[in-house]
Amino acid sequence: MGSGWLASNPMKKFLTLAFAATTALSSPLLAQAAPPESARLRDAALTDDLAWEITEGLTTEIGPRKAGSDAEARARDWAVAKLKALGFANVRVETFEVPYWERGDASAEIVAPFPQPLTLAALGNSGGTGPKGLKAELVGFDSLAALEAADPASIKGKIVFVTHRMAAAQDGSHYGPVGQIRRIGPSIASQKGAAAILIRSIGTDEHRNPHTGSQDWKDGAAPIPALALANPDADQLERVLKRGQPVTIALRVTAKMAGKRTSGNVIAEVPGRDPSLPIVLVGGHLDSWDQGTGAIDDAAGVAITTAAAKRIMDAGQPLRTIRVVWFGSEEIGLFGGVDYREKHKEEKHHFLAESDFGADRIWRFQTSVADAALPAMKPIAAALAPLGIVQGGKNGDASGSDISEIQKLGIPVLALSQDGTRYFDLHHTPDDTLDKVDPAQLRQNVAAWTAMLAVAANDSTDYGPVPPRK
């Protein structure tokens, strides 16, 4: 550190929170349907600093936390120390094995007709090219459907390019259908004999930051190089192909599978007054993709849920035990959720709730509870309403990533949905860094989770039964 060092805050260019987050909402002049204690805790949470501290700490002191990596192991140690220091009970790690994929290096260039480099990133489980790389003709498709319909003879030995665009949506609902290009496109290309596949990034930005993500080789498809182009590079390939000349691409990818590694879930608890009652499970995932530091995906998620649970703990013992889970190896296939389900299937859970959609303002409250429990949702909705959050969707829609695996046991779910309009600008890119988290919106998240837990962890009503998730 040299002389003249000055403290400086990250510039917040993108975001201002129109919602005046620190205004006291539970004025005595406003009659409310929410229990007074939940309103008090909610409003106090609008000054929360813990969620920022956790998000900043994890992304700075660990950085990227790829599933199964040494960094993920360091992150577990970091999490255990932090959760113990915060006063949580029963802090422990439950480990499990995961397949480990090494990213290695990836580079590509247009060889002809217009020589120039391309920016791309290997997708999870991508195969490699060998050290010499490969050179082949490009064949373009504007959708997964077009690839599915293609004659294998038109693909064999070529590099497939699929360029379907994704649009931003508040609920992120385009990720399901458009994301299929990443999830099954590589397998289809492989099965049709392609030498490699390049997809347009599953993302909504216009930066030279490709979006990585998981995919599995289905139905015995042989691994081939499978990569995502940054969106401007996909634009460029479209323009080049439109010239109508044959396009040759050179590709060098050293990605490979590298055996098994240890991953794990970090678990902590706020013990309830009545240990015989089914418990509340909240959390997010500790691992991240390796290109960014996993700030919005998902340091913020573990931070928000932990900060809310800490506020409930500090306010006095809740009726039910609240279990906080920082899941491991979510990104490569929900391994943490599966491991938790298998190890805790005999335990009774009141409901599950997960934060894994960034840290922008929460706008919606959703449920997957028994119809008979819908009246019990009303005080939760009432506690959330002053934060600009409305109950929405149909009962049964609420889910999550890791908890989707645990839902297979037949457990109710509550969900607080962040605004996802810009989430897929950043998701799985090098750009998922701390500066993308807005402290004011992060506090609104903590307030919402605190309000929900203040009501639901003190509610003796059953939220189930619900059918096991298929």
Add this chain to the structure above:
Amino acid sequence: MGSGWLASNPMKKFLTLAFAATTALSSPLLAQAAPPESARLRDAALTDDLAWEITEGLTTEIGPRKAGSDAEARARDWAVAKLKALGFANVRVETFEVPYWERGDASAEIVAPFPQPLTLAALGNSGGTGPKGLKAELVGFDSLAALEAADPASIKGKIVFVTHRMAAAQDGSHYGPVGQIRRIGPSIASQKGAAAILIRSIGTDEHRNPHTGSQDWKDGAAPIPALALANPDADQLERVLKRGQPVTIALRVTAKMAGKRTSGNVIAEVPGRDPSLPIVLVGGHLDSWDQGTGAIDDAAGVAITTAAAKRIMDAGQPLRTIRVVWFGSEEIGLFGGVDYREKHKEEKHHFLAESDFGADRIWRFQTSVADAALPAMKPIAAALAPLGIVQGGKNGDASGSDISEIQKLGIPVLALSQDGTRYFDLHHTPDDTLDKVDPAQLRQNVAAWTAMLAVAANDSTDYGPVPPRK
């Protein structure tokens, strides 16, 4: 090309042009001070497609055009073919030699206390680390002044980090002072014995896209590795340093000087009715940095000025010859401007005008002319006003990059200033790609240049004399 291929336009998320670009402005109901012909040509230019065609073609069919590279040579061939096809006269290349710097590869990581990779790019003329790389302690400074004031003993053998922030400004005026960190910071660090220098990118964005740029080794400073961190990575290093523990960085940089290469200016003309009159010079630069495809820096500049000159040519022979110059090797030190000055110093020029600040809306018209010529600026200002452009600054302020070298001959300059608010989000990054150019704003640029040329190339008034630029 597979089946099902669909044409699709690049999504334009960032920009809409509030100014209704295609509205006919010279309604007979509006009396104007501008010559009627200039108003007619200006309004017709609001439907221009040529500037887009050139920008799209150069960035797609050539891509990055680094000074002295094979790609820059291909770009000269492309330019000659395009300018001939457009009907310009006297199309030719004037070549010159430039020193060639190879970027090679660059990677860096925090080794301790928090192991993680960093995103960075070598600056022009950066030295290398040798194949084994180097590992050293980091010492941080919040400004160039702090580095200048530092005791060499505190720097010797260490990696210097300078993290002064740049803010966006419509006129880009922060680039001068903040950019000094890039221009002279490496030399100062070298002279104080630093092993290497990392600077915060000279840029205003928050993406993992480092900003490269030129710097020279001053006063015999020995080349050392000199690199720019992406802004989120500079944020990260600041946070890491604030923890107060020693920070060790590992660096591997293979950049090196690689002899001389040929570069050149591409020149074309619209012959005037009176060849005895001093000529008009307009242009931009053909070369680009290698990380992006040089869309805003400066394919747009050569495209805008060429499209405007073409419109004047097609409207009938102007009084004065208009010379269009696509300068070579601007990025590494204004080599094209210097070469032009030396080869054309005996020729008389009416004025110089350069477009090298992107393609966002032009908001200001500036002059460097004789005071006696200020009345002759009035019809130009009048022709520009309907486009939302006002005359500003003080007479004498107008300049440019390559033309700053030619101004040393004592030649008047006219300048049309683009809105630079987001220019330094993109400048010298991988993100300088075609999708960042808004076709509607590009047309407003062509209309402004057309209006200016329609008046000024038909004006027999002298705009000089002006003193040679220092």
